[in-house]
Amino acid sequence: MIELNKITKKFTLHNQGKTNILVFNNLNLKINPGEIVALTGPSGVGKSSILKMIYGNYVFQSGQIKINNHNIDHKYPRNIIELRKNIIGYVSQFLRVIPRVPTIEIVMEPLLEINSDQDEVREKAEKILLKLNIHKNLWNLSPLTFSGGEQQRVNVARGLIRNYPCLLLDEPTASLDSVNKDIVLNLINEKKDKGSSIIGIFHDEYSRKYLKAREIDITKISDAK
Amino acid sequence: MQPILSVHNLNKYYGNQVGCKNMNLTLYPGEVVGVVGESGSGKTTFINSISGNLIPDSGKILIETGNEKINFLEISESLKRLLIRTELAFVHQNPRDGLRLDVSAGGNISERLMSIGQRNYGNIRQTIFKWLDKVEIDKSRVDDFPRTFSGGMLQRLQIAKNLVTSPKIIFMDEPTGGLDVSVQAKILDLLRKLVRELNLSVVIVSHDLAVIRLLADKIIVMKNGEAVESGLCDQVLDDPQHSYTQLLVSSVLQV
Numbered sequence: 001m002i003e004l005n006k007i008t009k010k011f012t013l014h015n016q017g018k019t020n021i022l023v024f025n026n027l028n029l030k031i032n033p034g035e036i037v038a039l040t041g042p043s044g045v046g047k048s049s050i051l052k053m054i055y056g057n058y059v060f061q062s063g064q065i066k067i068n069n070h071n072i073d074h075k076y077p078r079n080i081i082e083l084r085k086n087i088i089g090y091v092s093q094f095l096r097v098i099p100r101v102p103t104i105e106i107v108m109e110p111l112l113e114i115n116s117d118q119d120e121v122r123e124k125a126e127k128i129l130l131k132l133n134i135h136k137n138l139w140n141l142s143p144l145t146f147s148g149g150e151q152q153r154v155n156v157a158r159g160l161i162r163n164y165p166c167l168l169l170d171e172p173t174a175s176l177d178s179v180n181k182d183i184v185l186n187l188i189n190e191k192k193d194k195g196s197s198i199i200g201i202f203h204d205e206y207s208r209k210y211l212k213a214r215e216i217d218i219t220k221i222s223d224a225k
Numbered sequence: 226m227q228p229i230l231s232v233h234n235l236n237k238y239y240g241n242q243v244g245c246k247n248m249n250l251t252l253y254p255g256e257v258v259g260v261v262g263e264s265g266s267g268k269t270t271f272i273n274s275i276s277g278n279l280i281p282d283s284g285k286i287l288i289e290t291g292n293e294k295i296n297f298l299e300i301s302e303s304l305k306r307l308l309i310r311t312e313l314a315f316v317h318q319n320p321r322d323g324l325r326l327d328v329s330a331g332g333n334i335s336e337r338l339m340s341i342g343q344r345n346y347g348n349i350r351q352t353i354f355k356w357l358d359k360v361e362i363d364k365s366r367v368d369d370f371p372r373t374f375s376g377g378m379l380q381r382l383q384i385a386k387n388l389v390t391s392p393k394i395i396f397m398d399e400p401t402g403g404l405d406v407s408v409q410a411k412i413l414d415l416l417r418k419l420v421r422e423l424n425l426s427v428v429i430v431s432h433d434l435a436v437i438r439l440l441a442d443k444i445i446v447m448k449n450g451e452a453v454e455s456g457l458c459d460q461v462l463d464d465p466q467h468s469y470t471q472l473l474v475s476s477v478l479q480v
Contacts, residue, residue: 014468015475056457058464077443077457078253098417098439099410112421 002031002054002166002197007063009046009053023049025223027063029199029216033165036188036198038213045218047201048093051168054199055090056080067166085113089164091172095143095151103146104129104139107157114162128157131187133180148175153184160187167191169200173207185210227289229254229426230275230394235284237274243450244270248284250428250445252394257420257427259441259458261434261473267450268430269398275428276396277309288312288394310340314387318399320379323386324371330357330382331367337390356385360415377408381415388419397429401436413439434477438462446470 007027013019023046031037039047052058054065056072065072068087072080084090089110097106107125108118115121129139132153138146143154156172169188173181185207192198192211202208208215230252237244245267252258260268273279275286277297286297290312297305309315317323324333331353338349354364360381371379380400387395400416401409417440419425431437437444437458444458446469454467465471 011464012466014471052463057459059460059466074456074460077460078251078256080457080460081256081442096438098414100407101414109421 001033001066001068002029002199003064003066004029004050004054005064005066007053007060007065009049009058009060022224023222024060027222027224029221031166031197031199033195033197034192036192036200036211036213038208038211038215039199039201039218040208040215041218046222046224047218048170050218051090051170051199051201054166055088055168056084087164088166088168089159089162090168091156091159091170093170093174095155097143099144100142102140103134103143103154106143106154107161110158111161124161125157128161128187129154132157132183149177149180152176153180156184156187160191163191163194163196165196167196167198167200169198169202171201171203174203181207182210226253228252228287229289230428231285231287232275233285233287235271235274235281235286237270237279237281243267244279245274245447245450248274248445248452249455250275252426252428254393254426255420255424256443257425257429257441259437259444260428260430260447261432261437261444262447263473264432266447268432268447270450271447272396272398272428272430276313276315277305278315290393310337311390312393314390314392314395316380316383316387316395316397316400318402320371320376320383323383324379326370326372329368329370330362330374333371333382333386334389337386341390352389356389359419360385361411377404377411380404380408380412384412384415384419388423388425391423393426395425395427397427399431400429401431401433409436416440434462434474446473 004027007024009024011021011023039050041047049058053060059074067083070083104125107129108121111121111124134150134153143151152175173184176184188211228251232248232250235248236246248271250258260271262268274281288295288297334353334356335349338352343349353367357364357367362378362381371382374382401412404412413436420427429440441458443456444461445452445455446461448469454461454465454470461470462474465474
């Protein structure tokens with residue numbers, strides 16, 4: 001369960017004339033277990049910002065964010081680190097990895113946090129990579145030289161290899177062809193059926209309909225715009 | 226869970242000059258804390274003051290040793306030396322500062338082992354090989370002198386030398402500082418793996434925000450000897466609150 005209560009978020013750009021940008025005012029949102037919420041609204045309205053606040057990347061000035069009843073509180077970074085380890089998964093738009101680390105190890109990493117059986121984890125990573133049509137020949141290569149679509153699928157594999165109770169998806173299907181898009185969407189549906197609370201940004205209507213997502217127009221739930 | 230290291234209100238002055246002022250840090254087992262800031266901001270003074278290389282003027286440094294909390298600044302010199310040889314490790318920016326150049330690679334790795342009382346040649350030799358393998362240095366180089374090693378190899382040797390006794394807390398001052406980018410990537414990969422495998426707790430100083438983003442869980446941003454901002458690493462880098470951090474983050478060149 002993900003809950004946002006009365007969130008206010010602003011950016012203060014100290015070095016650009018102390019410009020204040022109010023992004024959200026009195027933002028309220030709730031995502032239940034086994035539900036997918038799709039954020040909609042024009043570019044720049046703050047869709048990614050919501051995901052980043054939930055994941056703890058962005059601070060907010062007032063209000064409350066609760067993940068399975070745990071507060072996101074930046075005064076206690078240790079708690080956010082624990083939440084990320086155990087409860088919140090995040091598939092970002094772009095892959096950020098150490099150069100020269102093989103694809104298979106990148107995918108295995110989140111699972112190794114909770115399972116130290118290398119062979120078992122490797123098997124699971126291979127399974128999901130196969131499912132996502134990442135050819136075996138690529139597994140021992142760094143994904144940095146892969147195509148955009150391949151990188152995205154590696155990112156998805158890494159994000160979905162575990163069953164997180166809460167899942168944040170930032171355009172997980174943006175640069176995929178229709179076959180691979182359906183594969184990713186099916187994986188997301190599996191997570192929903194397992195009871196994850198899922199919130200995401202999906203640019204195409206096809207994905208949102210396929211996932212039977214509850215669509216939320218951000219401009220309608222925050223007073224800031 | 227208890228922090229393995231906590232630093233409270235630490236101050237270090239050089240005469241009237243501030244080295245670092247009012248510094249705090251909490252490090253949990255398995256956690257990596259990055260310290261960033263421009264040169265002269267006090268990063269190295271801070272890490273030296275909490276690792277036994279410098280004596281701070283005031284403050285508290287608590288180290289959890291498993292059964293008790295030790296105030297690092299109040300213990301005897303001999304206990305401090307013992308801790309530095311066993312529970313703590315320091316990886317210098319310049320590996321030549323952390324290695325003995327006229328002792329073989331194997332000899333460098335075995336030094337800490339012998340200092341904690343290991344004497345069996347066969348066992349020591351085996352541990353040396355295990356660590357050369359971990360840091361990807363060919364076994365055949367075990368009896369060579371470090372001065373015949375490349376910069377990247379020297380840094381990996383320094384890491385092996387420090388980690389061989391499974392210290393609980395590792396301090397690193399710009400560990401990838403003087404290395405070219407391909408070697409830097411290799412060291413970063415190695416450090417990430419070791420942190421996870423051995424559940425290492427690390428304090429790492431770097432002026433390179435990209436290095437810190439890849440390695441650190443938490444971050445401290447320093448300016449003029451003080452911490453201007455601290456917290457969760459990617460939060461501070463993605464949504465910096467202090468004007469200096471905003472300047473620092475926006476000054477990074479995009480590749």
